[in-house]
Amino acid sequence: MRFLILPDTPAAAGVAERAAAYGGTVVPHASGRPWIAGTWEPGELVLARAGRRRLALLGHARPAAAGRLPALLGGMARTPDLDAAARAVPGAFHLVASMEDGRVWARGTLSAVCRLFTARIGGIPVAADRPDTLAALNGAGVDEDLVALRLIAPYAPYPLGERCLWRGVESLPAGHLLRLDPGGHAAVGGWTAPEPEVPLEEGAARVREALHEAVAARTDEGGTLSADLSGGMDSTSLCFLAAAGPARLVTFHWAAGDSANDDLRWADRAAAALPDAEHLVYGQSRVPHMYADLPRADGDLEAPFVAARVHAQLRHLAGEVAARGSTRHLVGDGGDELFFGLSAYLHSLARTRPLTAVRHVRAARAMLRWRLAPTVRALLDRASYTEWLAAAERTLTTGLPPTSAALGLGWDSVVRLPSWSTPEAAASVRALLREGAEPLSPYRGQHMALNSARKNGDGVRRAGRLSARSGVSWHAPYLDDQVIEAALAVRLEDRLAPDRYKPVLAAAMRGIVPEAVLGRPTKAEFSPLVFEGLRRHRRELLDLCDGMLLARMGLVDAAAFRSALLGLHTSSRRLLLLDRTLSCELWLRSVAAVPATTGEAR
Incomplete structure (x- = not known):
């Protein structure tokens, strides 16, 4: 479109x-x-x-x-x-x-x-x-100052x-x-985020209805529809809702091949309860690795595609489900953002329900190993969003903090520029951060959830343009307006249950998804696949350092970026910095490949 x-x-x-x-x-x-x-x-x-x-x-x-x-x-x-x-x-x-x-x-x-x-x-x-x-x-033409912003990891505020x-x-x-x-x-x-005041039972009913309608909007026309079945609660819930509609369902699972990743076991449990669907399970030998076949020129010239490292995997998935007759594919994007108890909610809960917050903070400290003094300081922090941006400007190039130091109680994730960005790039970004802004909600958790949902929406929109080349449209029902409004209206304390995983979604799906599947106590982690993809395709990535357009713009030191690609990486968080630079460079090359006067290719 x-x-x-x-x-x-x-x-x-x-x-x-x-x-x-x-x-x-x-x-x-x-x-x-x-x-x-x-x-x-x-x-x-x-x-x-x-x-x-x-x-x-x-x-x-x-x-x-x-x-x-x-x-x-x-x-x-x-x-x-x-x-x-x-x-x-x-x-x-x-x-x-x-x-x-x-x-x-x-x-x-x-x-x-x-x-x-x-x-x-x-x-x-x-x-x-x-x-x-x-x-x-x-x-x-392209605004180079704003390109510098896209080098920030995990994303620009x-x-x-x-x-x-x-x-x-x-x-x-x-x-x-x-x-x-x-x-x-x-x-x-126009729109403003709802006040989080609906109790769990009523909120779960609203979420159930909104999700049912969202999935029905994709299944009502019949035909064949496909969906991710990762084994997690988000995609599994969508599969059970889709199975109740008139469309024929095909599920797709990428098996990680990692003994520490139990997604396949949970996906198999869900698949056994969906006997009328066709279930595709692809091991790593049948799926391109991350960073494979990165496009040197892409017809989607909107902006850098943050999911560039899975470009080949998205193309492969779309082709496989299209071969089974699917014209629509459902993904669980947005579920974590809406239903996982973001730590930032604790900051708001401490102000609205302080006694209730004590129990939740104790649970968070126990699970996440937060030290007492930094936790108390973070909970007492009253910085406005503009003040938070100013603080982000001061620490922009100081390197990523240890995971244990990032409590997640601020307005958003800690943001950093990579060490290979130039002083000129840093100066441009700092000037933009100093402009300040109004948040999406006065509650930190609501703001972060909405902002993360919008980042997911960007990714879904861009992935949809890629899958459309195979005749498959891309859909994320959790990101529909009605679902977002229903989820954000639920009381903060009901979204943060320390003894339950995604309590609002679990309550909404009770009676639709088997209880054994809803009770999954684990969550998979995929950084081994990222490291493996980087190892296999490092040479192709190094080729991008030759004639680097970001370097010509004065935003990146190409030699420092090459060293980073060749270096040892002990944290997947650091790979996000690499990814942002790669996506910017690939986008600039795509723009350069299209004559400025050619509107059709754009």
């Missing part, structure tokens, strides 16, 4: 003609002028009309629910309530409304599975689902990590609506 959104003005016709030169379809406003121009697969566009009003869903929506849209559209005020429309229809999609006053309103998803970008093309405000589409139309890397192109902030009119565009604040 790729599309442009145009305001209702005669001047937009020229932009539509330029976009049409690359093929596609044009959907008109009620005036007959071009409104949405682009390409999409059958079923990815749903249209509703009410008088001169138009509403479009671009993405994947539950067909039965889409029938409610004309009545909703007709009852909206002149400023449409797109959040209400999104809640009425399960799935993940862009919502675009054309109103009788000539204004256009649009929104993506809370998780960033669907995002929007804006620019002025020939003086006309235009929006698109991909920034490189707009960059191709206005001849924009919100909202810096969401800034568009193409000059003259802006991204719509999380939870905002976009308004387009002939004179310009604006981002209008």
Whole structure:
């Protein structure tokens, strides 16, 4: 899918003609002028009309629910309530409304599975689902300061990590609506995170209903659907929900081949309770290793792809499930972010329910070996998000702290630039961190969960473009708006049960997933596979050090990066620094491989 959104003005016709030169379809406003121009697969566009009003869903929506849209559209005020429309229809999609006053309103998803970008093309405000589409139309280049941000591990803090890397192109902030009119565009604040006040029983029921609807949005059309079956609670729950629908189910499991990893044993238990599904289990000999066949040029030019090291594995999976007839693939991304008890929740719980927090903090200290004094200091910390960013700026190049020192009670993960980044890169990033920002929620845990969900959404969106080349769309039901809202509304203390794993999801899936599977007490760890992939493909990675574009930009010392690739790595956390640099370098090479005037390839 790729599309442009145009305001209702005669001047937009020229932009539509330029976009049409690359093929596609044009959907008109009620005036007959071009409104949405682009390409999409059958079923990815749903249209509703009410008088001169138009509403479009671009993405994947539950067909039965889409029938409610004309009545909703007709009852909206002149400023449409797109959040209400999104809640009425399960799935993940862009919502675009054309109103009788000539204004256009649009929104993506809370998780960033669907995002929007804006620019002025020939003086006309235009929006698109991909920034490189707009960059191709206005001849924009790459913002080198923002490329430096993408070198940060594990990721650049919100909202810096969401800034568009193409000059003259802006991204719509999380939870905002976009308004387009002939004179310009604006981002209008809309959605806010729910207060975490719903008790466990009621919250679990809401999560169950939201997840049921989210999975049904992918199964209702029948045919063949595939899903990850890792053995973990997240993917396993989706498989049991999908098995209850009309679609034929194919599950896929990558066997790690590591005696310490018990995923396969738990996946086998789940598969035994799903006798009508076809189960694929692939050992490491049948799956590309991590870092294999990294693309030297890729048609997806939005931004660096953080999952570059599994690029070949994603291509392989999509090809295998497509060969079994699957056109949709479900993944459990987002489950950890929403249902795993993030440590940052303890900070908020200590302020809202201090007596309850004592028991949870004691359990966390016992399990994670936190020392008392640093724990107390972290719980008493009252730094604002802007102050946290300023602190991150001061420690940006000090090296990764020991795992035991990272309590996880701050606003987000500890962020660092790699040692091979240049002083110029560090200066650019520090200046951006000093700008400050507002968090996604006043609660640290809510902010971190939402930000992590958006990072997952970015990955799912990008993986979907890769799988689409095999005819398979990529879906993460946990990242649907309704699921996120239901999960974040549950009380903090009910999400943090020290004696239970993912208590909200477990309660929601009781009676759907066998109790023996829900009771899994372990969680697999995959760093041995990362180290093995790096060892096998080190030579190919070293080739990237020759003529390194990041070095030409002055952001990276190529010799220092080469030394890091050749060095010993005792922590998988350090490999994230390597990964971020590799993804940036691969992206820049992809951009360089496409002529600036070629909009079609972009």
